[in-house]
Amino acid sequence: MNGINMGRILADGALYSAVLGVLIVASLAYNARLWMQDFPQAIRDAIPPLSRTERRQRAIFGLVFMVVTFGLPLWLSGRLEAQYGGTVPFTHMYLYMLGVLLLFNLFDAVVLDVLLIAILQPGFVRLPGAEAVANAALRDPRWHLTAFLKGVVICTVGAALLAGIATLL
Secondary structure (H helix, E strand, C coil), X not given: CCCCCHHHHHHHHHHHHHHHHHHHHHHHHXXXXXXXXXXXXXXXXXXXXXXXXXXXXXXXXXXXXXXXXXXXXHHHHHHHHHHCCCCCCHHHHHHHHHHHHHHHHHHHHHHHHHHHHHHHXXXXXXXXXXXXXXXXXXXXXXXXXXXXXXXXXXXXXXXXXXXXXXXXX
């Protein structure tokens, strides 16, 4: 392998973003309260805690989401190794994983958080009881920037973990 293949990173990052995006939007449409821990504090304070059923649903969805979150990049890394005919060095695998994860983080911030949740605000993302605070809280650019920057840190660490696992497999 001579270098980093940006086309592979962009294609795999787009696939990863699409799969996770569908899971997130579907779960929001099913019950947006399952994501209440990710909403701004003002909204969380305005709504009642999750019911027992919702906690169980969130645990089940969380398990599926984590399997896809970690499993899909590992599967994609196998395709990367096949493309290059063998083991990919850790540094290249790390940069590949970082690119894929950061593309999702950008997609999450721009498409899901800002466009879908803050601007479009479809009915399925509105949490009953939080109507009075939702518009201001969801349109606060500091909340979106903070979430994006937290995502960058998580992606940086997650890429190292995934690259380590991928190079050991």
